[in-house]
Structure formats: structure tokens, C-alpha cells
Amino acid sequence: MGQEEWLKHLEEARKRLATVAVCFVLSLCAGLYAAPGLLRYLKSRPANAEIEWNVFSFTDGLMVYMKCAMLVAALFTLPVLLHQMWLFVRPGLTDREARSALPYIPAAFGLFIGGASFSYLVVFPMMLGFLQKLNQSIGASETYGIDRYFSLMFSIVFPMAIAFELPVILLFLTRIGLLTPERLRQTRKYAYVGLTIVGACISPPDMLSHLSVTIPLLLLFEISALAAGRQWRLMRRRPSGPDG
DSSP: OOHHHHHHHHHHHHHHHHHHHHHHHHHHHHHHHHHHHHHHHHHHSHHHHTOOEEOSSTTHHHHHHHHHHHHHHHHHHHHHHHHHHHHHHGGGSOHHHHHHHTTHHHHHHHHHHHHHHHIIIIIHHHHHHHHHHHHHHTTOOOOEEHHHHHHHHHHHHHHHHHHTTHHHHHHHHHHTTSOOHHHHHHHHHHHHHHHHHHHHHHSOSSHHHHHHHHHHHHHHHHHHHHHHHHHHHHHHHSOOOTTO
């Protein structure tokens, strides 16, 4: 690839990144506007209604406000980022590859939202309940800082949201030929160990909570493996054409 070709690619990448940056800034402005209402809504949720949010420094409220706005911006920017990545690699793909890659964008976004929702509505309340009971069992006085509260929430929600991207990752690796059903069978036991460790890191250390997180992750892996195997068989049966 010559220098002129490289410059064209760099210019194209710059345009794509500029589009993503503009979307992020606009989404951040929307997030700054919506943050107070969103925080009040989160506070009204049953899992949070009995917990008093306290601030221990003048900047705690500002930091939480900005984190909430950044979360809104990230959620709205994610599909734009994925679409711009697809547009960037589109010239190097055949028509068939481009058509097959495009559905990964809404699928990845939907799975991210699904993972975040599951962790916030199911895992996070279990974590709060466990920690509150633990604090009460040692006779501690409960006073929770809002900044630490949201740091704990993000540390649970985001890893689970990323873990829910597993089907898209496996299907994409299968689509480009890096993953086969045989390799999936060989790595299944290692995947189980890894997902069990991820579940243990995310969930409270009691068995019921651990199983409620780990079992969905393992089921997600098995569903992903079945879908990847089906895609591999379809790819093997499909005749190679001018677009293939």
C-alpha cells in the first residue's frame, strides 16, 4: 500500500472519528440536561428508596452528575461508533460480507443494553442487599456516599454489559473464519472457568447470587456457540460466488 493510499485511509478515519465525536458531544449535552431527572428516577427505584445518598465533599454531586451525563452520551454514541466502523471497513468487504456484517451493529447495541439492564435490575439489588446485611451484622452505622454508590454500580453494570457482547463476538469470529465449532468445543471448558470467575467477581459472594449471575452467562455462551455453529454450517454449504 502506497503513501497516497495510507493518506486516504487516514483521512477517512478522521472523518469517521469526527462524526463520532460530534455525536458524543451532542449526546453529552443531552445527558447534562437529563441527568437530574435520571438521577431522581434512579433514587425512586425500590432498590434505592431506602438508601440515603450523602455527599462527603463539595465535588461529589458534580462527579455523579458528570458520570450520569457521560453514561447517557456513551449509550447514544455506541451505535453511531459501530456504524462508523462498519462504514470505514465497508470498501474492503464484498457485498455479501457487508450485508452479513451490518446486523451486528443493532445486535451489539441491544445486547449491551440487555446486559446493563439485567445487571442493574437483578445483580445490583442483590449486591446492595448482601452488603447491607453484612454491614448490619457487624453493627456498623450505615451512611452511604453517593459517589461510592455510583462507583459500585458502574463496576457491576459495565462488566455485565460487556459480557453480554459474547454472542456478537463469537459470531463475528466465526464469520471471518477465526473460530470453528471444533475450536469452540476445545475451548468450552476454559470458557466455563473464565465465565465462572467473571460471575464470581460481579456477584455477591453468596451461592444463590453467584449462581444467578453465572448461569445466565453460561447459557449465553451455549446459545452463542449454537448460533456460531449454525452460521459455520451455512457458510460451508454456501457456494462461492463473485461476492463470496
